[in-house]
Amino acid sequence: MTRSPRALAGAAVLVAVLATAGCDGANHAAEAAGPAVALDEALHAALPEDVREAGVLTVANDPSYPPASSFGPDGRTIVGFEPDLGAALGDLLGVEVRFEASPFDTLLDDLAADRFDLVMSAVTDTAEREQQADFVNYFRAGSSIVVGRGNPLGVHDLAGLCGRSVAVEAGTVQVGLLERAQARCALRIDVQQVPTNDDALLELRTGRADAVVADYPPAVFVTTDPRTQNSYQLVSDTQYEPGLYGIAVAPDRTELRDVLTTALQRLVDDGVYQELLDRWEVGHGAVDAVTVNGALPAG
The missing domain is CATH 3.40.190.10 (Periplasmic binding protein-like II)
Structure with missing residues (x-):
């Protein structure tokens, strides 16, 4: 799967959107910066070559779901515990993680069409959705x-x-x-x-x-x-x-899926994950172990 390289915009992870307007996203989290996360050279090296060359992972997101994701006061920047987790993953992996607005009901279609690298948007992992993508599970609700x-x-x-x-x-x-x-x-x-x-x-x-x-x-x-x-x-x-939210990855990108799973588990084990969720007052939905395709049968 070929992707055109994109320039890395800076050492910090940028969370940006393509939309030019939207509702104000309320931010219950403190204004302070998130916990420091150091680059892991081994995890960076394990990323697919096209991701390392591009230096960026684009993430499709529907920013109408605070505190998971919503537009910030500027009407352009996506804020929430999902962008914060994405930023921490980017710091750990040494790439930019860029959240971009997209309608919820077309997120997985956009992923399949190679418009984005990932989907992270309070998408509950279900058996039906697993027919379209793999899911790295990161939250329960x-x-x-x-x-x-x-x-x-x-x-x-x-x-x-x-x-x-x-x-x-x-x-x-x-x-x-x-x-x-x-x-x-x-x-x-x-x-x-x-x-x-x-x-x-x-x-x-x-x-x-x-x-x-x-x-x-x-x-x-x-x-x-x-x-x-x-x-x-x-x-x-x-x-x-209740079910598990998952970061959706195209099923043919198992290398990327596995690196994300390892990196997210590292954030869980190091306490960074829990700290970020607590800042957004959603620690109740934390998972102890990061799983892949953990869909539960419908109730």
Whole structure:
């Protein structure tokens, strides 16, 4: 697989996007720089030759999912625990890691078309998705329900969504979750699939949806952030059908996949990984061991 070389923009890992505008990404993490990570020459040498020559790994990302990834105050830079982990991996491997905005429901297609080297965007590893890519698993989360502040419709669980209008981001595991929940409903769930999680929350805030179903971290984030907590409420701390997020790698790039797995495990063992997650208040989703293709059967 041939890739054109790209110049390394500097010793520090740059996190940039192609998009020119977007919503402000809230940042619960401290402004301080992340933990120092030293270059590992052996891991750098183990990278595929095309990556070492280019000096960069491009990462497709949907920046509508804080605290995993979202646009920063400048509307261009992607911030979150995923870019921070990417930066730490870049420091360890001695390459630039560049996050670039792309729609969630086309991320794996973009990877297959060689538009990006990796996908890192709160993508839950599933058996179906493993038909398109390999996944280096780095986080665990399930789905949660967000409603309007005060919970005016008294939704307390998935059963409470029966007969309701529910907004979800297209292409996410939440679509399948609601399909399975529908089998236990007497009344139909009106599932509204929208382009981003921000769009789903807008549907809820403007009364066009009764609830949003999203991963637990962004659900907690939007219900606790001072700018949005007056509009949204988490139904409960229940996480439905928890699974593993994975960095997606094209299946023919096993060399790159294996180096990433080793490097990420190094960050786990050295405590850098936990420190970064804790800075974003998502330490609850940490994994002890980095796995590959760890999809769990659907619930």
